[in-house]
Amino acid sequence: GAGVSQSPSNKVTEKGKDVELRCDPISGHTALYWYRQSLGQGLEFLIYFQGNSAPDKSGLPSDRFSAERTGGSVSTLTIQRTQQEDSAVYLCASSLVGTGGPTGHGYTFGSGTRLTVV
Amino acid sequence: AQKITQTQPGMFVQEKEAVTLDCTYDTSDPSYGLFWYKQPSSGEMIFLIYQGSYDQQNATEGRYSLNFQKARKSANLVISASQLGDSAMYFCAMREGRSNYQLIWGAGTKLIIKP
Numbered sequence: 001g002a003g004v005s006q007s008p009s010n011k012v013t014e015k016g017k018d019v020e021l022r023c024d025p026i027s028g029h030t031a032l033y034w035y036r037q038s039l040g041q042g043l044e045f046l047i048y049f050q051g052n053s054a055p056d057k058s059g060l061p062s063d064r065f066s067a068e069r070t071g072g073s074v075s076t077l078t079i080q081r082t083q084q085e086d087s088a089v090y091l092c093a094s095s096l097v098g099t100g101g102p103t104g105h106g107y108t109f110g111s112g113t114r115l116t117v118v
Numbered sequence: 119a120q121k122i123t124q125t126q127p128g129m130f131v132q133e134k135e136a137v138t139l140d141c142t143y144d145t146s147d148p149s150y151g152l153f154w155y156k157q158p159s160s161g162e163m164i165f166l167i168y169q170g171s172y173d174q175q176n177a178t179e180g181r182y183s184l185n186f187q188k189a190r191k192s193a194n195l196v197i198s199a200s201q202l203g204d205s206a207m208y209f210c211a212m213r214e215g216r217s218n219y220q221l222i223w224g225a226g227t228k229l230i231i232k233p
Contacts, residue, residue, distance in 0.1 A: 031219065042209055042223030089161065109163035
């Protein structure tokens with residue numbers, strides 16, 4: 001598509017429930033990133049995909065968080081047994097190459113999923 | 119230690135004035151890149167400008183310029199002739215050569231342009 005698409009745009013869930021957040025990157029972008037943005041904070045790196053594999057999962061905050069990417073395209077971030085501290089905006093970005101390119105223009109972000117755990 | 123520091127949580131600026139948003143960074147990697155992004159209320163991150171650590175000249179993109187002072191480890195964003203549409207959150211971010219796919223972000227500055 002023309003941009004990075006994320007769904008849902010808003011999600012309210014009860015504590016303890018599982019949620020799935022979806023990211024549809026720009027067609028042809030091999031690299032995909034998930035970030036989390038808590039209220040009033042900058043972005044926190046979660047995970048990076050190159051193709052379907054995730055060379056760096058170091059940012060996932062706990063084993064309740066997992067992510068996968070299929071067909072080198074769509075990615076799903078799953079949070080199990082959600083907690084109130086998981087409330088945040090989850091942003092996805094994609095780029096043609098893993099570094100975003102030499103000038104940095106290459107990262108394109110989606111509008112995010114605002115997750116609220118009540 | 120914070121790798122990216124933005125010391126201005128919020129700023130008010132009169133329309134048409136120039137504004138400087140501060141960013142200092144900390145890295146021991148000789149190869150790095152510095153980014154500025156704008157985040158309007160709609161939520162998406164919009165790329166503004168990029169400066170590579172080996173770039174000899176300060177980056178410019180239209181009304182945006184980056185005042186890169188390598189020895190001081192600062193990368194301030196300058197917006198000339200501010201417009202009402204410039205009201206947004208502004209984030210400084212860094213990519214280090216050793217982990218060249220991950221952006222490290224500051225906490226942001228909320229800029230409000232007054233008519």
